[in-house]
Amino acid sequence: MLKNKTDNQNLRQRLHNVIPGGAHTYSRGDDQFPENAPALLDRGKGAYVWDTEGRRYLDYGMALRSVTIGYADDRVNAAALDAMNRGVGLTRASMVELEAAERLCDLIPGAEMVKFAKNGSNVTTAAAKIARAYTGRRYICVPRQHPFFSFDDWFIGTTPVKRGVLADHSATTLVFDYNDIASLQALFDAHPGEIAGVMLEPATHITPCPTGTCQAEWPEKPGCHCGAPDFLHLVRDLTRRNDALLIFDEMITGFRWHLKGAQHFFGVEPDLMTFGKAMANGFALAAVAGKREYMQVGSIDVPGMERTFLLSSTHGGEMTALAAFLTASRICEEEDVPAHLWAYGASLRDGLSALAADHGLADHFVLEGPAVALNYVTRGADGTPSAEMRTLFSQEMIRQGVLIPWISLAQAHGAEELDLTLRAADKAFEIYAKALEDGPAAHLNGPAVKPVFRPTN
Structure with a gap:
């Protein structure tokens, strides 16, 4: 064990020597995992990952929620390999580019045009730019309960991590409270005719149910059934x-x-929308889509229209x-993956x-x-949420071969994985x-995990 711990420390040091933060996403950083978590992972298949010494872990991180089918799915990989053999990226738009755009627009009712990119931050920033370009207004409103929209200044400046951020950029973002329509109305009252758009996640583990108790489960009862307009409908009207x-x-x-997104689940059609993560089962892809009326601000085929330099990405x-x-x-679509995620999640929650x-x-x-969106809360002896207890639970699950920094589900999670998880728990x-x-403290091998968004290390 000492050798393994020493090897882990050496790998971490090598990472931090050449990569600021030790990873290319802060959610993958050392401060987000217990001491006994593998410093590096070597590969993944299905619902499992392996570290550099060949140890296998059942994974609930699923590449920061970007994998919904399973790691290294043979069918998805074969499609990507075929495209790679046809050139990866060509001098002009490719046929697969057209097919993918048409596919997204066919799937999502509110999507009439789409621009692809490689990460979520770029497309959320593009959505904000579209809203500003179309309306000629200044402000974007976001809920404080949703932790991350973009690494760009307009959003990051609203978090505690402000170093290097231009204050006048982040000043264009206004913050309200999710599920509190009065807090959003107050922003519109304070800035009449100045708000370009409202950006939010439709739901997290917190849903837009007006009572906060609606637990409708897919597929029998999609949406909210409390008999009153949910928060998303109220925002849509506002x-x-x-x-x-x-x-x-x-x-x-x-x-x-x-399959058509939470917008379909809750029956609310936005003007613009962004996708990523689960779109391509882990391949780097993100998209901003929406109504043609708004998306075409980035078009070049409308004679005389003032141009908006929207997204221009080689890749x-x-x-x-x-x-x-x-x-x-x-x-x-064909295997109804969302239904499986709902069903497995219910079994995991109950177990x-x-x-x-x-x-x-x-x-x-x-x-x-x-x-479908479980979040586990760990409380200490005093009954309040505890980072130490969360670290301890994660540490002990790793000891049993289960990597569960959060709960993200995939089609590859099945009966065997559920049994392994419950035995470990x-x-x-x-x-x-x-x-x-x-x-x-008597049971932790190292420091407790820390919030990503904090002003100092």
Whole structure:
């Protein structure tokens, strides 16, 4: 074990020597995982990943929620390989580029035009630019409960991590509270005729249900059934009354809640929308899409129209990722992957909740949200959320071969994976219960995980 720990430390040091943050996404950083987490992963297949020493872990991170079918799916990979053999990226738009754009527009009712990119930050920034270009207005409104929309200044300046950010850029973003329509109305009242758009995730583990208790499960009861307009409908009405654009960021919800996105699940059609992550089963692809009326601000075929330099990316039309999207979306549709995610999530939630209760932890380990978007909350002896207890649970699950920094589900999670998870949790909860009595410090191998968005290291 000492050798493994030393090797882990050496690998981490090598990473930090050449990569700021030790990874290309802060969510992959050392400070987001317990000490015994593998410093590097070598490969993935299905629902599993392997570290550099060949140890296998059942994975619930699923490449930061970008994999919904399974790692290295043979069908998706074959499509990408075929596209790679046809050139990867060509001097003009490719046939697969056209097919992918038409496919997305056919799938999503509100999508009439689309621009592809390689990451979510670029397309959310593009959506904000479209809203500003179309309306001629200044402000974009986002909910404070949604942690990340873009690495660009207009958004990052609203977080505690402000170093290097131009204050006048972030000043163009206004913050409201999700599920509180009065807080958004207050922004419109304070800035009449100045708000270009409202951007939000349709749902996270927090849903737009007006009572906060609706737990409708896919596929029998999609949407909210409390008999009152949910928050998304209220936002839709408010933006229309004020001639602002409604932008849904479906990076995480898209192709998970429903093939047509959470917008279809909740029955609310936005003006603009962004997708990524699950689009291409892990291949680098993102998209901004929406009504032609708004998207065409980036067009070049409208004579005399003032130009908007929207997205111009050499690799936005990369054929491998677009081909992967075409195949992944077909699998998602034909095999009803979202229904599987809902069903597996419900079984996982019920199993973990029952085990927690068996160990006397019903008030200390709680699963929030609908089955497709579970979030586990760890509470300490005083009943408040505890980063130490979250780290401890994750640490003990890793000890049992399960990597669960958060809960992201894939089609590859099945009965065998559920059984493995519950057996691991049974052992992890034994240590959890002991830590409530004598404190987590006695059981942790290293420091507790930290928030990504914090002002200092």
